[in-house]
Amino acid sequence: DADVTQTPRNRITKTGKRIMLECSQTKGHDRMYWYRQDPGLGLRLIYYSFDVKDINKGEISDGYSVSRQAQAKFSLSLESAIPNQTALYFCATSDPGQGGRNEQFFGPGTRLTVL
Amino acid sequence: AQSVTQLGSHVSVSEGALVLLRCNYSSSVPPYLFWYVQYPNQGLQLLLKYTSAATLVKGINGFEAEFKKSETSFHLTKPSAHMSDAAEYFCAVRPDRGSTLGRLYFGRGTQLTVWP
Numbered sequence: 001d002a003d004v005t006q007t008p009r010n011r012i013t014k015t016g017k018r019i020m021l022e023c024s025q026t027k028g029h030d031r032m033y034w035y036r037q038d039p040g041l042g043l044r045l046i047y048y049s050f051d052v053k054d055i056n057k058g059e060i061s062d063g064y065s066v067s068r069q070a071q072a073k074f075s076l077s078l079e080s081a082i083p084n085q086t087a088l089y090f091c092a093t094s095d096p097g098q099g100g101r102n103e104q105f106f107g108p109g110t111r112l113t114v115l
Numbered sequence: 116a117q118s119v120t121q122l123g124s125h126v127s128v129s130e131g132a133l134v135l136l137r138c139n140y141s142s143s144v145p146p147y148l149f150w151y152v153q154y155p156n157q158g159l160q161l162l163l164k165y166t167s168a169a170t171l172v173k174g175i176n177g178f179e180a181e182f183k184k185s186e187t188s189f190h191l192t193k194p195s196a197h198m199s200d201a202a203e204y205f206c207a208v209r210p211d212r213g214s215t216l217g218r219l220y221f222g223r224g225t226q227l228t229v230w231p
Contacts, residue, residue, distance in 0.1 A: 040124060040224075041223055042205060042222055042224045043205065045218065090158060090159070092159075101164075103149055104219060106151075106158035106160070108157060108158045109158050
């Protein structure tokens with residue numbers, strides 16, 4: 001079974017709709033992240049959480065919100081979806097290790113299309 | 116501000132040829148550095164990482180990268196490309212080495228095409 005899972009894997013929605021993307025992990029990591037990927041722009045950080053009580057904005061948080069329901073679950077919401085939020089969304093987890101040397105582990109992604 | 120620059124958004128090589136994907140970073144202190152690969156319709160997986168004094172790092176699938184402090188570079192190489200190497204490659208930097216509070220910054224990616 002995958003360590004980091006995302007649901008749904010694909011979603012088509014209309015402008016103005018509320019959308020929730022979910023992420024679950026079985027790695028036991030405290031830290032979780034949400035990124036969006038757009039062609040030619042790489043990965044950009046939306047939100048990140050270092051533990052259940054700690055939520056931080058990334059560089060492109062406008063139009064998004066998150067909820068850390070438990071150590072293993074981190075959800076991303078689009079309160080009112082707009083077409084320029086069409087993108088591939090990734091969840092990631094990490095256990096930073098000594099001095100932050102450890103890598104992040106990524107889910108398979110959710111492809112979101114907003115019409 | 117921290118930044119990661121990947122020179123060349125697309126690189127094409129013939130099967131069996133050398134693969135060279137370039138990554139330069141800006142950081143006031145030597146950071147931790149990572150290369151990730153993304154195969155079509157999949158998430159990112161780690162190829163290799165630099166976190167120690169060993170400047171030449173070997174990763175999976177025959178890839179390696181060399182950390183050059185004087186050039187602020189961490190270029191990814193593979194001596195002989197295989198068709199299965201076709202994917203998108205991302206360089207990432209954690210600039211605050213030694214701190215557990217840090218986050219990763221990603222480059223924009225390089226799409227590698229391998230011709231038969």
